[in-house]
Amino acid sequence: MSPTAKEAGLAACHVCNRLIPVSELAATGHRCPRCGASVHLRKSDSLARCWALVLAATIFYFPANLLPMTHTGFLGKVQSDTIMSGVLYFFASGSWPIALVIFIASVFVPLLKLLVLAYLLISVQRRSHWRPAERTRLYRMTEIIGRWSMVDIYVVTILVALVKLGALANIEAGPAAPYFALVVVLTMFAAMAFDPRLIWDRMGDEGN
Amino acid sequence: MSETTEQPQATEVVVRRRRLPSLIWIIPIVAAVIAAWLAVKAVNDRGPVITIRFDSATGLEAGKTKIRYRDVDIGLVEAVRLDEDLTHVLVSARMDRRAAPFLVDDTQLWVVRARVAAGEVSGLGTLFSGAYIALAPGRGKTPAGHFIGLETPPALTGDQPGRKFILKTKRLGSLDVGSPVYHRQIQVGRVISYHLSDTSEEIELGIFIEAPHHERVRTGTRFWNADGFDFALDANGLRVDSESLLTIVSGGIAFASPDPTKAGEIAGENSQFILHPNRRASMEPVHQLKQRYLLYFNESVRGLAPGAPVEFRGIRVGQVVSVELEFDTDKMEFRIPVVVEIEPERIRLTGDGKLYPEDLAPKLIEKGLTAQLKQANLLTGQLAIALSLEAKGSRPTPGKNDPYPRIPTIPTPFEELAGTVTRILKKIDDLPLDRIASGVERDLASLDHTLKAATGTLESFDSTLSGLKELTGNLDRELAPAAKTAIEEMQRTLKELRANFGSDSPLSSDARQALEEFSKAARGIRDLTDYLERHPESLLRGKKGTAP
Structure with a gap:
């Protein structure tokens, strides 16, 4: 196992990736001498922040899925749809590709993110040595796909803005929309708060 | 807490262990509070689940069909299933918590669909939005969870101000639940129910008059069936009466007070009235005292029908109730019993007042009152019964099985029945046809004379015309040359004028x-x-x- 920057007594700037000797950090006021960004050996309080955000997102995940996402008024008939009822509607009406996209983007991915983050947090806390490279890849994937869940919110906002035909057809956002947006945003923050280097730190514990 | 603090080599790093947990934990706490509030609200807002029984579930969908009161959603159908014996549909619905006070034992629920009936189109909105279940809160106090849904919208919902009345009638006609009730051709109410009376062979119609019109129904108010046209062929000719075009199609009831000054007091809830077959019948004075009498006729009563008038000296005092045919097996002969109803109150009594109306008819029979058939209408051949004191009849012997007292009858001579026709024939017979013929002959002769004189006149006119012709010939000869010269003179003058004023004349170029x-x-x-x-x-x- 190659030594980490931390073991070498170096801290990397999060922004410009300049390596700074830890001994010099106190002198520069924990700032990068090149770009002035705040420098830490590891993201501060990473696990606690990540846990808090994951927990909050998990709590909001329930109202986001149980409350109606849209109120669709069509010729005087108002219908309230949750995310799942929308998926079932598209599936029942034969448009299963759309149903699949909605399901993956709006139900599966947020849930997966929460589970992945929770797993990563637990594995780091338990000083797991199991497949650190795969876990790091999992983390990167989580960070990358996280933003795509926002598609659902965008679709709703666009529909609400477009379909304003008065009594003929009308779409309004339901109470689930803000909770769903919160779930997506909170999981994105949680993923940002997590420091993947912690995965490798544990490997170092074993190595030394 | 942070794991990044225990670093063996980074001794230079200042490690600060916070005693309080990170502020980031506020986020999940806030989330938990919001979620808890949502959960509590959801549980609180969940009202009772009710079940409604319908005959069929047409248009009802679980999870979609709403329950509405005054077009406000107060519940949602959660499940639609068949009951155990497969005769009905059970609909369970989750009601709003605020709807709980409405759910009492006499609350009415029905499915609103598009309905098109004569005179009424309703629920058109449901064509697009699908059916919904409407609710009309009852006035009861007992909360209920099971309801029997109505198949048709109730004609009357509990919260409408107004008053119910009961009308009795023998025939329903085209009346139905929802048929309008008119007062002076304005709809003020409608029929809400009808059923056969338990006690008599009549139909009891329930009607509802909306406030404030219910106060127009007085104890003396008359109701009549306003369905269709009311044709009346009588001595005044043909009369057609109708309340409105709508009632012709779908039936209706109208009411009015015959004499506004004697309308009586405001009728109370569920007051009973008689529904008269038509306006005319309803406006006739009602006589409480009716006495029935039996008349036996031995002659043909063709043209005598129930309802035919019974008259005394041409004034109606009652009507025929029934006409039947009877065969007496002992005497082997036919006779026709006619039951009539006399209303003695139609006769104004003067005198010292010792005779009451009910005693009048028996007294008159004692004095020799007789009945006789009489031609009432020459065109239709309808018969009436005429009572009289003049013709003496034998005192009737009361039969053993007579249900009513008898009035003796006297046979109508055939000549009298056919008399009118005979009289007309006789008049035709009496016409002085031969004298008319000779008069016509005389007229023709004088006409001949006149024509001859006219021929002479024409001849003299002819000679006048030939004289006129000669005169015109003279004129032609003498006047024509002079006129010709005059015209030539005029032509010359015009030519000179043209030369002076022509396009190339000096005068015109100067101008x-x-x-x-x-x-x-x-x-x-x-x-x-x-x-x-x-x-x-x-x-x-x-x-x-x-x-x-």
């Missing part, structure tokens, strides 16, 4: 030159005014170009 000069002058003036308009100062200072 044209003058006109051209004039137009030039006009142009000069226009230039001047234009210039002045642009340079008004030139009036004072002169033209700019020439100014020094």
Whole structure:
């Protein structure tokens, strides 16, 4: 196992990736001498922040899925749809590709993110040595796909803005929309708060 | 807490262990509070689940069909299933918590679909939005969870101000639940129910008059069936009566008070009234006292029907109730019992008042009252019964099985029945046809004379015409040459005129030159005014170009 920057007594700037000797950090006021960004050996309080955000997102995940996402008024008939009822509607009406996209983007991915983050947090806390490279890849994937869940919110906002035909057809956002947006945003923050280097730190514990 | 703090080599790093947990934990706490509030609200808002039984679930969908009161959603159908014996549909619905007070034992629920009936179109909105279940809160106090849904919208919901009345009738006609009730051709209510009476062979109609019109129903108010046309063929000719075009199709009831000054008091809830078959019948005075009498006729009663008038000296005192045919097996003979109803109150009694109306008829029978068939309508051959004191009849012997007292009858001579026709025939017979014929002959002869005289007149007219012709011949000969010269003279004058005023004549070219000069002058003036308009100062200072 190659030594980490931390073991070498170096801290990397999060922004410009300049390596700074830890001994010099106190002198520069924990700032990068090149770009002035705040420098830490590891993201501060990473696990606690990540846990808090994951927990909050998990709590909001329930109202986001149980409350109606849209109120669709069509010729005087108002219908309230949750995310799942929308998926079932598209599936029942034969448009299963759309149903699949909605399901993956709006139900599966947020849930997966929460589970992945929770797993990563637990594995780091338990000083797991199991497949650190795969876990790091999992983390990167989580960070990358996280933003795509926002598609659902965008679709709703666009529909609400477009379909304003008065009594003929009308779409309004339901109470689930803000909770769903919160779930997506909170999981994105949680993923940002997590420091993947912690995965490798544990490997170092074993190595030394 | 952070794991990054225990680093063996990074001794230079200042490690601060916070005693309080990170502020980031506020986020999940807030989330938990919001979620808890949502959960509590959801549980609180969940009202009771009710079940409604319908005959069929047409248009009802679980999870979609709403329950509405005054078009406000107060519940949602959660499940639609068949009951155990497969005869009905059970609909369970989750109600709003605020709807709980409405769910009492007499609350009415029905499915609102598009309904098109004569005179009424409702629920058109449901064509697009699908059916919904409407609710009409009851006035009861007992909360209930099971309801029997109505198949048709109730004609009356509990919360409408107004008053119910009961009408009794023998025939329903085209009346139905929802049929309108009119007062002075304005709809003020409707029929809400009808059923056969338990006690009599009549139909009891329940009607509802909306407030404030319910106060127009007085104890003396008459109701009548206003369905269709009311044809009446009587001595005044043909009369057609109808309440409105709508009632012709779908039936209706109208009411009015025959005499507004004697309308009586405001009728109370569930007051009973008689529904008269038509307006005319309803406006007739109602006589409480009706006495039935039996009349036996041995002759043909063709044209005598129930309802035919019973008259005394031409004034109606009652009507025929029934006409039947009876065969007496002992005597082997037919007779026709006719039951009549006499209303003695139609006769005004004067005198010292010792005789009450109910005693009048028996007294008259004692005095020799007889009944006789009488032609009532020559055209239709309808018969009436005429009572009289003049013709003496034998005192009737009361039969053993007579249900009513008898009035003796006297046979109507055939001549009297057919008398009118006979009289007409006789009159035709009596016409002096031969005298008319001879008169016509005389007239023809005088006409002949007249014609001959006319021929003479025509001849003299002919000679006058030939004289006239001669006169015109003379005129032609003497006047024509003179006229010709006059015309030639005129032609010459015109030619000279043309030479003077022709296009190339001197006069005309002079005039044209003058006109051209004039137009030039006009142009000069226009230039001047234009210039002045642009340079008004030139009036004072002169033209700019020439100014020094």
